Amino acid sequence: MSGKTLMRGTHVLGEAAIRAGCRAYFGYPITPQNELPEYMASKFAKMDDAVFVQAESEIASINMVIGASAAGARAMTSSSSPGISLKQEGISYLAAMELPAVIVNMMRGGPGLGNIAPAQGDYFQATRGGGHGDYRVITLAPAYGQEIADMGRRAFDLADHYKTPVMILGDGMMGQMMEPVEFPDPVDLATLPRKEWIVNGSKGRASRTILSLWLDPPKEEELNWRLARKYEMISEDIPDQEMYLTDDAEFIIVAYGTAARIAKGAVHRVRESGMKVGLYRPKTLWPYPSKALKGLCEHVREFLVFEMSMGQMVEDVRLAIEGQRKVSFYGRPGGVVSTPEEVAAILSSAYNGKTN
Numbered sequence: 001m002s003g004k005t006l007m008r009g010t011h012v013l014g015e016a017a018i019r020a021g022c023r024a025y026f027g028y029p030i031t032p033q034n035e036l037p038e039y040m041a042s043k044f045a046k047m048d049d050a051v052f053v054q055a056e057s058e059i060a061s062i063n064m065v066i067g068a069s070a071a072g073a074r075a076m077t078s079s080s081s082p083g084i085s086l087k088q089e090g091i092s093y094l095a096a097m098e099l100p101a102v103i104v105n106m107m108r109g110g111p112g113l114g115n116i117a118p119a120q121g122d123y124f125q126a127t128r129g130g131g132h133g134d135y136r137v138i139t140l141a142p143a144y145g146q147e148i149a150d151m152g153r154r155a156f157d158l159a160d161h162y163k164t165p166v167m168i169l170g171d172g173m174m175g176q177m178m179e180p181v182e183f184p185d186p187v188d189l190a191t192l193p194r195k196e197w198i199v200n201g202s203k204g205r206a207s208r209t210i211l212s213l214w215l216d217p218p219k220e221e222e223l224n225w226r227l228a229r230k231y232e233m234i235s236e237d238i239p240d241q242e243m244y245l246t247d248d249a250e251f252i253i254v255a256y257g258t259a260a261r262i263a264k265g266a267v268h269r270v271r272e273s274g275m276k277v278g279l280y281r282p283k284t285l286w287p288y289p290s291k292a293l294k295g296l297c298e299h300v301r302e303f304l305v306f307e308m309s310m311g312q313m314v315e316d317v318r319l320a321i322e323g324q325r326k327v328s329f330y331g332r333p334g335g336v337v338s339t340p341e342e343v344a345a346i347l348s349s350a351y352n353g354k355t356n
Helices: 007-021 035-044 058-070 081-097 123-125 146-164 170-178 219-238 258-273 289-300 313-323 340-351
Strands: 006-007 022-027 051-054 074-079 101-107 137-140 165-171 179-182 241-242 251-254 277-282 284-286 302-307 326-331
Touching: 006 007, 006 101, 007 022, 007 035, 007 101, 007 146, 007 170, 022 035, 022 058, 035 051, 035 074, 035 170, 051 058, 058 074, 058 081, 058 101, 074 081, 074 146, 081 101, 081 123, 081 165, 081 219, 101 146, 101 170, 123 284, 137 340, 146 165, 146 179, 146 219, 146 326, 165 170, 165 258, 165 289, 170 251, 170 258, 170 340, 179 326, 219 241, 241 258, 251 258, 251 340, 258 326, 258 340, 277 289, 289 313, 302 313, 302 340, 326 340
Parallel strands: 022 051, 022 074, 074 101, 101 165, 137 165, 251 277, 251 302, 302 326
Antiparallel strands: 006 179, 137 284, 241 277
């Protein structure tokens, strides 16, 4: 592909993954992300070095990812909310084994089976590890088609570099929306850094194993401390955010993903009325870009967090602000999508001190 191509978000992710060197995809159907495995299947069928498997379950698919990653492949799986819940044990294993992988979650309404409408109720699951044990997952939050393409590439590079699972957190609306995107040239797999973790049957070298079972508590503690040091390094290296009209802002709305697009429209509307409002959008949800957000306290008097949920990221905003400024919340859960006009009305009331 050359120049810009009009594509839906799920297809953008698939193309970005293939161009990033993904050669192993394992998944199980669930709406609203089925177009992604469909795209991978159609593309991989024409490639001699790629493997696509529609597994018998979400649990099977994430364990296949573990095997492919241990063998050195750039591997990916995708699902939506309840499907990601079923993959959590395998994601925890990936973290413990220090294996790279990319996991895509196109969120839908919940809890339970919920519905197939776009929502943001999986924030805690993504940013707090989601499964058992002390671990974290790098979590990227695109908001636009081009970012889906860019983060699709970046996710595989981050996973390999830090030897850790990386999650791309989208939603049903983002996955279905069509936008023009431009892709980078495909990576040359031969130029990727050497993968020292690969299990390859020794091949004349000392044999090695990859495992997550440490029956000796001091050995398990050693693993946990090593992971903690790695997560600390990640937290210093990769936090990213967009700050939109924040230089003169007295009031900031904080949102990510699709909610941030809605919030940006709301900011335009209240700006026309003379209100000095800006948008802070985290692009990495973990590690959360707390330092940049806290820095806004120097000239911002209040923050409003807008999410398509009952309020989850709001906790990270409050942690970042450390009580220096008021933080309020507005959200619509269950797959209900607010309009920019609706959010603008909430912003206007909060800006003028008419909300608690």
